[in-house]
Amino acid sequence: MEEYIVSLNDLKKSYGSKSVLDGVSLHVKKGEIIGYIGPNGAGKSTTIKIMLGIESNYQGEVKLFGQDIAEDSIEYKRKIGYVPEIADLYDNLTxxxxxxxxxxxxxxxPQLADYKAKNLMELFGIGEVYHSRIASYSKGMRQKLLIISSLLHNPELLFFDEPINGLDANSVMIFKEIMTQLAAQGKTIFYSSHIMDVVEKISSRIILLNNGKIAADGTIEELKQINQEGSSLEQIFNELTGFNEHQAIGAKFVSIVEEM
Structure with a gap:
């Protein structure tokens, strides 16, 4: 039997009477790039926080690297890298x-950390601010710093939540190439974003979460075959989540803007 890097079995999580995850089961192999998508409130961030050990009091089984995280609460985290959607940085540090x-x-x-950090910042085009305080960094620089910090220790499993926020077009191209190269080296990546065209291009497999359940799981080609009306991931997303009001809402929005 093949060992999975990530294995979730009947994962459930509630906040009071509100159910956020309702029986999520998925199994991820080494080297996969998972596009983990869904509407706001679908349970994506909660799933990731449970796997990271940030959220507890869940039902079901969570195994990373073949170990139940309830039994191995520290060691597995050394093999993980994480870029959250919103992160606080120590502005007073360089x-x-x-x-x-x-x-x-x-x-x-300290020597190896310095060597790797300096060279990675140079490659990402921010080497000139290596010894500057983070308070002086632009949004894009901060995002690059977060990406570098998630990769510094050469993790086996990566979680990226909206990682390209604030990056310019050239940096996005570099980041996509980094992910492709990491996956080719056997790293496993969870990529969560609302930018559907990027998810479609980089993911080897897409998992769509809706109302705490998995609504779709497969390659983009498989999802297109199942959902004949969807020729793009954005269309498939809208079809599976039942959202088809964007044109009407957009037209109404503009009509109000134009009122005098």
Whole structure:
């Protein structure tokens, strides 16, 4: 039997009387890039936070690297990298101080953390601010810093939540190539975003969550075959989530804007 990097079995999570995850089961193999998508409130972030050990009090089984995370609450985290949608950075630190601090947390020597951090920032086009305080960084620079910090310790499993927010077009191209190369090296990636065309291009498999349940799971080609009306991931997304009012809402929005 093949061992999965990620294995969720009948995962359920509620906040009071509100059910957020309602029996999610999925199995992910090494080297897959999972486009993990769904409407706001579908349960995507909750799933990821459970796997990261940030959220607890769930029902069901969560295994990462073949180990139940309820039994191995620390060690598996050393193999994970994470870029959250919203992150607080230590503005008073420099890029050098922040990245070497993160590197040492994951067991890198200060020298190796410094070497890797400096070179990765150079490659990402922000080498000139390596010794500048993060408070002076633009949104794009901060996002690049977060991406680098998630990769510094060479993790086996990566979670990216809206990782290209604030990146310019050239940096997006570099980031997409980084993900492709990482997957080719056997890294497993969960990629969550509302930018459907990027998800469609980079993902080897797409999992669509809706109302706490998996509504679709397959390659983009498989999803197109199942949903004949959808020629793009955005159309498939709208069809499966039942949202078809965008044109009417857009027209009404513009009509109000134009009122004098």
């Amino acid at each position: 890029g050098f101080e922040y990245l070497t601090f993160i590197g040492e947390l994951y067991g890198l020597t």
